[in-house]
Amino acid sequence: MAGNIDTIQLILTAQCNSRCSYCYQTAKKSLRMERDVLQAALELAAASPSGKMCLVFLGGEPLLEFASVREAVALAEQEITPEKSYRFKISTNGFLIDEGTAAFLDEHRFELHLSFDGIREAQDYRTEGSFQVIDTLIDRLKRQHPQMFERRLRICMTVIPAAIPYLARSFHYLLEKGIRNVTISPSVLPHPEWSLEQIAQLDEQYGQLHETSLSHLESTGKVPMLLLRKRKDAGAARPVGGLMCGLPAATQVAVDVNGQVYGCATLVESYQEFPSDFLRVRLAPLKMGDVRDPEFWDRLAAFPELTRKAGIFHNREMKYSSYGKCGACAYSDVCSICPVSIGLDPRNTDPDRVPDFFCAFNQVALKYRNLFPPVY
Numbered sequence: 001m002a003g004n005i006d007t008i009q010l011i012l013t014a015q016c017n018s019r020c021s022y023c024y025q026t027a028k029k030s031l032r033m034e035r036d037v038l039q040a041a042l043e044l045a046a047a048s049p050s051g052k053m054c055l056v057f058l059g060g061e062p063l064l065e066f067a068s069v070r071e072a073v074a075l076a077e078q079e080i081t082p083e084k085s086y087r088f089k090i091s092t093n094g095f096l097i098d099e100g101t102a103a104f105l106d107e108h109r110f111e112l113h114l115s116f117d118g119i120r121e122a123q124d125y126r127t128e129g130s131f132q133v134i135d136t137l138i139d140r141l142k143r144q145h146p147q148m149f150e151r152r153l154r155i156c157m158t159v160i161p162a163a164i165p166y167l168a169r170s171f172h173y174l175l176e177k178g179i180r181n182v183t184i185s186p187s188v189l190p191h192p193e194w195s196l197e198q199i200a201q202l203d204e205q206y207g208q209l210h211e212t213s214l215s216h217l218e219s220t221g222k223v224p225m226l227l228l229r230k231r232k233d234a235g236a237a238r239p240v241g242g243l244m245c246g247l248p249a250a251t252q253v254a255v256d257v258n259g260q261v262y263g264c265a266t267l268v269e270s271y272q273e274f275p276s277d278f279l280r281v282r283l284a285p286l287k288m289g290d291v292r293d294p295e296f297w298d299r300l301a302a303f304p305e306l307t308r309k310a311g312i313f314h315n316r317e318m319k320y321s322s323y324g325k326c327g328a329c330a331y332s333d334v335c336s337i338c339p340v341s342i343g344l345d346p347r348n349t350d351p352d353r354v355p356d357f358f359c360a361f362n363q364v365a366l367k368y369r370n371l372f373p374p375v376y
Contacts, residue, residue, distance in 0.1 A: 005300075006050040009058050009254035009264075010041055010072060012065040014271040018093045020115070020126045022160050022187040024344065025060065025271040032065055037259040040292045042075045044255070046084075056089045058254075058265055063096040073108050089113060091156070093127070094137050102141060106148040113154050114138075118170020122163045138177050154181040154226075161194045161357060164201050168208035175216055175224060182224050186361035188266070188338050190345035194357040196322070202364050210368040223375060227365055230374040242316050244339040248307040250300055253288065261288035261296065263303060266340040279343035282310040282351070311351035312339040319352045321359035331366040 014031040016023075045053045055076060057069050069090070076086045090105065091113040097105075105112055116138075117123045120131040142149045155174055159167060167184070174182055213228055223229045246252070247263045254265045262268050267283055274280050285306050288299045307313045317327030319337070326332050337358050342351060 004050050005044070005048040005251060005253055006052060007054045007056060007252040008041060008045050009056045009252065010038070010062075010068075011058050011060070011254060011256045011265065011268055011270065012062045012068050013060040014257050015064060016060040016093075016271075017064060017095055018061065018127050018130070020093070022126070022158065022189050024188050024266065024340075027273040028060060028271050031257045031270055033068060033255075033257045033259075035068075035071070037255065037257070037291065038068055038072055039075065040259060041255040042072060042079070044253075044291055044296075045076065045086075046079045050251075051083055051085065053084065053086050054089060055086060056091070058091055060271055061093055061096070062090055063092050063101065066096070066101060070104065077108075087111070091115065093130075094134050095130070097137055097141075099140075099144065102145055102148075106145045109152065110148075111152045111154065112148065113156050115156050115158070117157050117159075117163065119166055119173050122157075122166040122170045125160060125163045126158070135177075138179070142178055149178070150180055153179070154183060155179050157182065157184045158187055159184060159361065160187045161191050161198055164198060164205055167202075167205040168212065171209050171225070172212055175212065180222065180224055181226060183226050184365070186358050188341040188344060188355075188358070190341075190347075190355060191357045194360070199360050199364065202360065203367075206364050206368045210371060213372065217373075217375065221375075223372075227369055228372040229376060230369070230372065231376045232374040242314055244313050244316050244319070245336055247339070248304045248313050250303045253300070255291050259290045259292055261291050262286070263288070263307070264340075266338060275344060275346035278346075278349060279340065282312060282343065286310060312342050315352070319354050321354050322356045323359055323363065326354070329363070331363060334366060334369075335362050337362065 010033065012033050014029045016028050045055065055072060062069060073088060080086055088108055089111040092115065094114050094116065116134045117126050123131040141153060157170065171182065213223060213225055217223055250263065252264065254262045254268055256262065256268050256270050258270065263286055267286065286303065288303065289296060317332065319326040329335065337354050341355050341358055342348065342353060345355060
């Protein structure tokens with residue numbers, strides 16, 4: 001048997017109760033994962049040689065299928081042995097987290113990834129009018145589930161060019177709420193409105209964020225922003241060796257609502273329509289077929305070589321943006337840009353052309369990472 005899968009992303013539904021303005025899932029449908037597919041995905045987890053398995057619950061909005069979350073956890077926990085452990089993550093917009101849901105997630109030690117962009121002005125770009133709902137949820141989790149709040153809650157901020165002026169204030173607001181873990185990522189969608197002049201604005205915001213983080217470290221000993229957490233004896237844990245991301249390693253798979261298996265949730269077809277043939281042609285050979293097919297493991301073994309032929313996952317040193325060639329960049333060895341973003345711009349036909357906004361965002365963020373002291 002080939003393959004050593006340690007992470008399975010379960011796409012429980014292709015539907016969502018929100019329509020975030022910059023979501024890459026552009027064609028959500030009323031599709032849900034049936035019980036036989038869920039069971040097959042859990043059997044795949046049990047069959048993997050990996051002794052540590054992570055189940056990641058995704059959608060759409062996975063809490064629309066909370067019954068499936070509960071069932072998957074029950075099935076997984078039956079498979080726990082001294083040689084095999086399971087941990088759970090869920091990525092959610094938070095709208096459906098009532099007390100019963102929160103109690104379940106806390107009891108089973110879920111890592112809760114909450115999509116939230118900070119202050120009202122920033123969050124309105126994601127989903128207008130949603131700020132108060134999530135602000136109230138954060139307070140409730142802090143009060144009623146302090147262990148989950150402090151150790152297993154992660155706020156996942158997504159930045160678009162229009163929201164850059166609110167970045168530092170949003171981060172400061174999250175610190176005041178007591179948030180311990182924050183990721184800040186650029187949108188993977190194309191942003192033709194992005195301009196070179198906005199780099200100065202982005203740099204100013206990250207400079208403020210950097211100073212806030214230094215002050216917070218001095219007063220609390222904590223570094224909430226995951227990007228700034230550095231070990232004193234280790235470099236950044238990011239893809240190296242010319243890979244754009246970890247997908248070619250094939251240690252992670254995504255099981256779609258219909259049982260089709262992909263290398264990553266960004267490749268799943270049930271909830272998105274690719275904007276051009278650029279991605280359709282390159283990603284079609286990467287499909288691993290049905291999770292219930294006995295020949296799945298053979299296709300998994302062939303997957304790493306197929307990613308090389310796709311042209312967007314390798315040769316990072318050859319990639320480039322308007323700001324230069326990646327191989328000549330000071331941050332080349334630690335930078336990570338989602339390869340799928342290359343093909344989400346319908347005007348792009350070059351597999352080496354990375355989005356300008358993504359590139360600029362990473363350059364500024366990594367500049368301040370380099371300036372931050374290692375603390376662990």
